[in-house]
Amino acid sequence: MSARDEILGRVRAALADVAPAVDVPTAPRVPNRGDLVALFVERVEDYRATVTRCAPGDLADVVVAALDGATTVVPPRLGIAVPGAVVDDGLSAAELDRIDAVVTRARVGIAETGTIVLDHEPDQGRRAISLVPDLHVCIVDASQVVADVPDAIALLDPARPLTWISGPSATSDIELDRVEGVHGPRTLHVVLVG
């Protein structure tokens, strides 16, 4: 008998006396927290990420200022010009390792948890480009901010690879002291538009 059939057979035997489904109650929603964008900013900053709010017309300038002259990679359809930036066309990991910064858009912002979710469409690029460089400048539109995790899950397409980002890379592995910056970008700069 194949391992597959044997395991499935054992599962069925183990559950022979069990009624199949239990009702799954809907998980509770967070109460109305008022200004979601303000909450989002507060919660992102709580992870020691930098947040800059700007008007749509100022976006390009704010991004240039955030990069502060760092060598930069951008996804194919970022939607704004970043002077001097390399547009990703399948750079190798070693090539990305020699670049300081990346600028991407995002798909969703979650206010309750201060989380940004990327779905790696062409305005955000492949997963590798927002991972290897040490500075991630992430542009989030105020209209993309939702209240909580279930709202984000409803908007996201699981067929896409997704990266949920809550602050810069961190570890608590040494005496459970939180330290920002291990393997992912050590600096996360969120530019909130609108």
Added chain:
Amino acid sequence: MSGTFVGMPAFPTAARAALGDTQLRRNLAHATHTIRDKRARVVAEVEDWEELRIAGAAVKEAALRDLATHLETLEASLVRAGATVHWARDAEEACAIVASVTRAHGADEVVKVKSMATQEIGLNEALEAEGIAAWETDLAELIVQLGEDLPSHILVPAIHRNRAEIREIFRRRMGAVGRPAPEALTDEPAVLAGAAREHLREKFLRARVAVSGANFAVADTGTLVVVESEGNGRMCLTLPEVLISVVGIEKVVATWDELDPLLRLLPRSSTGERMNPYTSTWSGLTPGDGPQEVHVVLLDNGRTRALADEVGRQALRCIRCSACLNVCPVYERVGGHAYGSVYPGPIGAILNPLLNGVSDEQTASLPYASSLCGACFEVCPVRIDIPSVLVDQRAAVIDSHRGDRVPKQEALAMKAAAWTFADARRLRWAERASGLAGRVLGRFSRTTLPGGRTAAGRLPGPAAGWTGARDLPAPPRESFRQWWDRTDGGRDGGRQGDGS
């Protein structure tokens, strides 16, 4: 095969050694109290935490109760998304699959995301025997691997090490397996984390094969989920050409939407954060992005054994947050090594016997490694009633000895008690003897319990095992039946005697 550490003594012996290590106790007390406080703060922020727990428990319970259907759905979704699905009955089979996929690509090393399933099956050792180096990339796992140590916590495997010890391990061991630690290495956590970043970066950039586990596997979409903090997971899941994920069959949830309560419960329970820094989800292959060959190994290794246990099957709801370890008064004092398994603490004390059975002495000692205080149940985000399962597993241990040719002391004592209780005359004699013992103890004992009642200290002979760690209250001088006879059931008004 079982995820237990080879040659570990039973819990009481290992615990005694751990209790003598004052450095270990200091490290553990500091760490568990820090994480406990953080958890309490972020859990208090959620108004409906209890409802969220109920929802999370229900998601996992529903998935388990119809597990065969969900596994078949998961397999079909994964295959549709371009992944190759393997099934492994046990550790050996799972390790052989990972080794053969790795070898098929001519690779002699893999980078690893922290994964309990791969630790449970002893994957690193199995790959090493095949000439394949497995590099742990989680900081705590790296500390454990470089220190040739054993993990002692589910979330923070190096919780038993302090910063000075970690600095020493990095200085002495990093150079032998790659980029050495910098000369100026201090014991600042940020500096140590920086050294790990430098050390592992060359491995991430070079590796062609990665091995991960998964926190959740979504049946209807074929999505795997890895929850992490450092970005080492993202590196492994993104940069190599080939990704092999070893996933316990109990990780299944039915639908994408059902991830919701779990993704809210896990970080708050685990690291005490509103959300962990990084969560990655992927469904098979994405052309032009990430690994272009994806394997998923669905692992049984005792899970169907646990599933067949009516009381114990709820342990398969576990999402490996480790909140139960951090609040456990036993874990806090003895640490993880004493449990002799990759699953320590209260959850380990039920999971190991459920996965492996209680036929060996070490596993059989685990259900007793608890005071049954119930703190673990209170913090469990998926409401596993650990104390009830512990009690049930104690019964399983006793049952497993019923046919022994030489009965255990406890069985003899129970037999003697049954014989005594079966006959009124025998019971009367036993009560007289007990009253006499009470009088003798009352006169000579130097131990007094709170409330003034005297107690026996350490007794010799067969009772030594019991009284070595407990006070045995002196029996009352008068039994209930003696009191009843003397006072005509209290109607004489005589409440005296010694009814203490």
